[in-house]
Amino acid sequence: MTLKGERDMNSPLLSVSNVRKSFDGIFALREVNFKIFEGECIALVGENGAGKSTLMKILSGVWPVGKYDGEVHFNGKKLSLKSPVEGRKSGISIIHQELCLFPKLTVAENLFLTESYPYDGTPSNKLFERVRWNAIYERAQTLMNDLGFDVEARAIVEDLSVAKRQLVEIARAFHHKARLLILDEPTSALSQIEVEHLFQVIKRMKRKMTFIYISHKLDEVFELADRIIILRDGQTVKSLNKAETNAAEVIREMVGRSIKLTERTEKVIEGEPVISVKNLSHQLENNGKQILSEISFEVKPGEIFGISGLMGSGRSELLRSILGVQAGIRSGTISFQGKNVDWQSLSDAMADKVAFVPEDRKKEGLFLEHGIDFNLTISTLKENVIQGGILDLSSEKERVVRLIQQLGVKCSDPKSAVKVLSGGNQQKVLLGKVVALSPKVLMLDEPTRGVDVGAKEEIYEIIRQLAAQGMAVILVSSELPELLALSDRILVLREGKAMGELVNYKLTQEKIMSLAAGENNGSCS
Amino acid sequence: MEAVLEKITMKNKTSKIDWRSYQREIIPIAVIILCALVFDAWSGGAFITPRNLSNLSRQVCVNLTLAIGMTLIILTSGIDLSVGSVLALSGMTAAISQVHWQWSQMGVTGAVFSFALAIAVGGLSGATTGLAVSRLKITPFIVSLGMMVIARGLTLIISSAQAVAPLGETLGRLSSDYLSPESSLFLLSVTAVGVVTILIRQWIKKTAPVFEITKTLFATLALCGGGIYIFCNYRGIPYMVFISVLCALSGIFILKYTRLGRFIYAIGGNREAAELSGVPVAKTLGLTYFMMGCLAGLAGVMDSARVNGAVPSAGELGELDAIAAVVIGGTSLMGGVGTIGGTVLGVLIMGILNNGMSLVGVSEHYQKVFKGIVIILAVYLDLRSKKK
Numbered sequence: 001m002t003l004k005g006e007r008d009m010n011s012p013l014l015s016v017s018n019v020r021k022s023f024d025g026i027f028a029l030r031e032v033n034f035k036i037f038e039g040e041c042i043a044l045v046g047e048n049g050a051g052k053s054t055l056m057k058i059l060s061g062v063w064p065v066g067k068y069d070g071e072v073h074f075n076g077k078k079l080s081l082k083s084p085v086e087g088r089k090s091g092i093s094i095i096h097q098e099l100c101l102f103p104k105l106t107v108a109e110n111l112f113l114t115e116s117y118p119y120d121g122t123p124s125n126k127l128f129e130r131v132r133w134n135a136i137y138e139r140a141q142t143l144m145n146d147l148g149f150d151v152e153a154r155a156i157v158e159d160l161s162v163a164k165r166q167l168v169e170i171a172r173a174f175h176h177k178a179r180l181l182i183l184d185e186p187t188s189a190l191s192q193i194e195v196e197h198l199f200q201v202i203k204r205m206k207r208k209m210t211f212i213y214i215s216h217k218l219d220e221v222f223e224l225a226d227r228i229i230i231l232r233d234g235q236t237v238k239s240l241n242k243a244e245t246n247a248a249e250v251i252r253e254m255v256g257r258s259i260k261l262t263e264r265t266e267k268v269i270e271g272e273p274v275i276s277v278k279n280l281s282h283q284l285e286n287n288g289k290q291i292l293s294e295i296s297f298e299v300k301p302g303e304i305f306g307i308s309g310l311m312g313s314g315r316s317e318l319l320r321s322i323l324g325v326q327a328g329i330r331s332g333t334i335s336f337q338g339k340n341v342d343w344q345s346l347s348d349a350m351a352d353k354v355a356f357v358p359e360d361r362k363k364e365g366l367f368l369e370h371g372i373d374f375n376l377t378i379s380t381l382k383e384n385v386i387q388g389g390i391l392d393l394s395s396e397k398e399r400v401v402r403l404i405q406q407l408g409v410k411c412s413d414p415k416s417a418v419k420v421l422s423g424g425n426q427q428k429v430l431l432g433k434v435v436a437l438s439p440k441v442l443m444l445d446e447p448t449r450g451v452d453v454g455a456k457e458e459i460y461e462i463i464r465q466l467a468a469q470g471m472a473v474i475l476v477s478s479e480l481p482e483l484l485a486l487s488d489r490i491l492v493l494r495e496g497k498a499m500g501e502l503v504n505y506k507l508t509q510e511k512i513m514s515l516a517a518g519e520n521n522g523s524c525s
Numbered sequence: 526m527e528a529v530l531e532k533i534t535m536k537n538k539t540s541k542i543d544w545r546s547y548q549r550e551i552i553p554i555a556v557i558i559l560c561a562l563v564f565d566a567w568s569g570g571a572f573i574t575p576r577n578l579s580n581l582s583r584q585v586c587v588n589l590t591l592a593i594g595m596t597l598i599i600l601t602s603g604i605d606l607s608v609g610s611v612l613a614l615s616g617m618t619a620a621i622s623q624v625h626w627q628w629s630q631m632g633v634t635g636a637v638f639s640f641a642l643a644i645a646v647g648g649l650s651g652a653t654t655g656l657a658v659s660r661l662k663i664t665p666f667i668v669s670l671g672m673m674v675i676a677r678g679l680t681l682i683i684s685s686a687q688a689v690a691p692l693g694e695t696l697g698r699l700s701s702d703y704l705s706p707e708s709s710l711f712l713l714s715v716t717a718v719g720v721v722t723i724l725i726r727q728w729i730k731k732t733a734p735v736f737e738i739t740k741t742l743f744a745t746l747a748l749c750g751g752g753i754y755i756f757c758n759y760r761g762i763p764y765m766v767f768i769s770v771l772c773a774l775s776g777i778f779i780l781k782y783t784r785l786g787r788f789i790y791a792i793g794g795n796r797e798a799a800e801l802s803g804v805p806v807a808k809t810l811g812l813t814y815f816m817m818g819c820l821a822g823l824a825g826v827m828d829s830a831r832v833n834g835a836v837p838s839a840g841e842l843g844e845l846d847a848i849a850a851v852v853i854g855g856t857s858l859m860g861g862v863g864t865i866g867g868t869v870l871g872v873l874i875m876g877i878l879n880n881g882m883s884l885v886g887v888s889e890h891y892q893k894v895f896k897g898i899v900i901i902l903a904v905y906l907d908l909r910s911k912k913k
């Protein structure tokens with residue numbers, strides 16, 4: 001089936017033309033066009049939210065044909081996948097950031113599980129066919145040895161390191177005769193040595209498979225890829241040959257959208273810091289991984305302090321660590337209004353008037369089945385207590401109406417369930433919940449994720465107003481324009497370390513991105 | 526401010542009433558009426574009589590008391606399997622205090638002491654379960670399964686596996702006595718008039734949606750009217766009914782008008798968000814299991830009063846009846862969604878089936894089969910009504 005060594009430049013292995021995909025009227029992909037040829041290794045890069053994961057979901061069949069516009073041709077035929085299973089059968093395999101293996105089963109079982117019993121190469125559909133274990137282990141070991149992977153076929157997957165689990169996934173894809181293998185941020189959980197080993201594997205496998213490598217890390221991209229395809233705001237903007245480009249150009253193309261930037265004036269905020277963090281480190285308990293190291297900063301009342309960093313840089317973990325809701329061990333000192341504090345839970349922090357808006361509003365923020373009113377007041381019910389925990393519903397209702405007005409939540413009835421609201425309105429409800437607390441420090445993690453442009457502006461305005469009222473705002477965002485539009489200062493993180501603190505005056509996206517992605521490493525080739 | 530309030534209420538008024546969303550309440554009520562009519566016809570008019578319905582109301586009290594607590598627990602997305610055994614343990618403690626310690630000689634004081642002792646024993650068991658669930662973070666299913674076996678074992682130990690009877694006369698009156706028909710009439714009419722006044726005020730001031738008001742109005746009139754018909758024509762309101770209805774009303778109040786109630790819904794609705802919203806999750810859970818324990822204690826002393834003694838096997842499978850009633854009443858086992866009102870309807874459906882089938886002479890064995898079918902059917906209908 002595989003035409004080894006043949007590389008016909010005229011018929012691409014994968015061609016994507018005019019693919020569009022929208023969610024509730026918001027475009028995730030506007031115009032995606034590219035071609036990939038057999039045996040190439042392509043790096044797909046783009047900012048957070050550029051549409052990479054949506055594109056991957058289309059290629060793997062998570063979004064079935066008909067749920068998007070445009071055409072995808074694979075191996076000369078139109079790709080019309082109806083499910084992820086069909087995607088795998090068609091010859092496209094994806095290795096996700098979170099690995100999709102059965103942790104309690106052996107390597108061999110994971111390799112052959114989706115096959116017909118009894119897994120030893122002789123297909124049978126009888127459910128009670130005896131499983132020939134020895135044959136399975138032998139076959140699995142042979143496969144691993146042939147690929148040069150140092151993995152024991154009898155090992156239980158959860159006992160393996162992340163790097164070895166990735167090898168199992170690669171072997172499985174190979175076994176399923178995948179011709180195109182997509183790796184989504186494969187190195188985010190690997191050590192340096194493991195990364196090098198993975199790269200050797202990919203380089204060796206290049207002859208057998210075609211790769212799409214998705215990564216933020218430009219040094220990796222430049223080491224592996226033959227060609228770099230850049231995705232920005234749901235569009236493929238450039239396809240650059242590695243030999244003819246450099247990291248600076250790639251960064252420019254990644255962020256280079258025209259944005260109306262309100263010209264920031266140099267602004268000095270006076271006053272004593274309300275919160276200051278010194279030498280904060282955070283270590284995970286289970287594997288001892290250092291997710292934050294030696295981070296220090298301070299924020300004054302009325303200031304918006306941005307925190308930037310790529311995925312996995314520890315930007316969300318920093319907020320969670322300060323608030324005491326991140327698993328693991330924290331060290332360093334946090335002082336709030338001049339006193340050292342040691343918050344162990346959000347209730348502790350909230351008692352000191354520090355509020356937090358989590359990143360994943362559906363999972364961590366909202367009570368979806370419950371009404372807007374329920375969501376808005378759940379953190380601040382004390383304000384409506386008559387006595388001994390009994391609520392005054394009419395004063396609560398007045399407060400709800402006031403909050404709905406203040407935040408501009410569009411709804412017909414304050415009792416309607418939050419799940420029917422649009423993303424923007426849901427986010428406003430979430431903001432309203434913490435605004436109701438009138439906090440001194442407001443920590444926002446991705447306050448506009450999945451929110452359309454109009455609602456975004458409204459939310460920005462709310463945040464600016466809150467800061468103008470004297471709140472200290474700490475803003476974590478993956479969107480650089482957002483950080484540039486709002487922040488007074490920006491702390492850039494990379495792999496849990498502070499790479500620099502920039503004053504937002506004449507600051508550019510490129511400058512932040514080069515700190516966050518590590519341009520110095522990438523430009524060598 | 527006022528204008529906005531009004532606008533929001535106005536919009537609410539003009540919006541079309543979506544009957545589908547009230548299916549969850551209408552279906553159980555329809556089932557109750559239908560069952561009552563069928564059993565009445567089948568038994569030749571013996572079902573819908575004040576005497577039979579009064580008996581029915583006494584029969585459901587124990588399950589109602591348990592199911593109220595169980596609703597709170599299930600709303601937090603937990604479960605308490607120990608309530609049947611805790612009922613037995615506390616009922617047995619009360620009986621032993623009456624018989625072996627001779628508190629029955631002390632008249633009213635003795636009865637009150639035994640009553641309080643039973644609730645204390647229940648509360649202690651509930652608090653233990655609550656601590657294990659909230660502090661040690663063990664799954665409620667496992668903790669309460671363990672507590673179920675422990676409490677049953679303790680019951681057998683303290684009773685030496687023997688029935689303990691008879692209770693003193695005073696405690697027995699808890700089950701056998703009634704408020705006088707006159708005071709029952711007074712109580713029920715005052716309640717009806719009171720609720721209607723409040724509803725009219727709400728209607729004029731537009732502080733609640735019209736449909737909500739109509740719903741409450743119908744429920745009140747039906748309950749008070751039915752109550753007057755049943756109890757004033759036959760002896761009056763049984764003490765047990767009075768107590769468990771009081772529990773139900775407290776439960777409704779807690780869920781709607783207190784922070785605790787909000788926290789219960791919040792924990793069941795989204796545990797992670799509750800924690801990140803500053804909800805005191807451990808405290809709330811602990812308190813909920815404690816309340817469940819107290820109610821199981823109350824149910825225990827009621828059960829003992831009903832049979833005028835205690836047997837070690839009391840309340841066996843009581844937890845399942847309570848869970849079934851809660852689920853039939855539309856509370857989601859996933860937590861976060863449900864009401865005590867629904868649970869009351871669920872308890873009534875189970876009670877009517879028990880009473881009606883016994884009345885028409887269906888054997889107890891067939892009754893079990895039929896009840897099982899009803900539970901599955903009820904949940905299926907509820908599932909369907911939730912789908913759009």
